[in-house]
Amino acid sequence: TRIEPQWPSGQRAWGRIRVALRCVEGPVAWKVYLPVTVKVWGRALVAADALPAGARLEPRHFVTKDVDLTQGPALPLAPRADIDDRVLARALPVGAPLRDTDLRMRQWFAAGDVVRVIALGNGYQIGGEGTALDPGMEGKRARVRTESGRVVIGDAVAERRVEVRP
DSSP states (O other): EEEEEETTTTOOSEEEEEEEEEEEESSSOOOEEEEEEEEEEEEEESSSSOOTTTOOOGGEEEEEEEEEETTSSSOOOOOTOOOTTTTBOOBOTTTHHHHHGGGGOOOEEOTTOOEEEEEEEEEEEEEEEEEESSSSSSSSSSEEEEEOOEEEEEEEETTTEEEEEO
């Protein structure tokens, strides 16, 4: 006479999941698991034409459409994403949403380059220069030898720029 849904603990409502229905009041106790697909729709950049791996991207290569955000290994890029001069790491078929994982990482600087080191903290910002000991790949950490000889590790964030946070 009464059924309660149960959400598996730690499972988020995203993509293909399973939910349980449990009989809490009735002549026989039972529980059944049902497959459920949760779709979340949002605007994203979608390939207007087939694009080969290595293509240098321009806004004209994409249109904005509603897509299921739960599909794929990463979220699609929003329409306002900066894609100018980015390069595809893999081919993208017509109608496929563009994701960060489809793009090659940018190299902001090479090992041996002189870079600007910015130390950021709560209410302060200090800058200096140093020599990169590692290539500065987008989203990755890089080591830099400062003018005083100290080695610091920070995030490669822009052309010849490393940010160090406490």
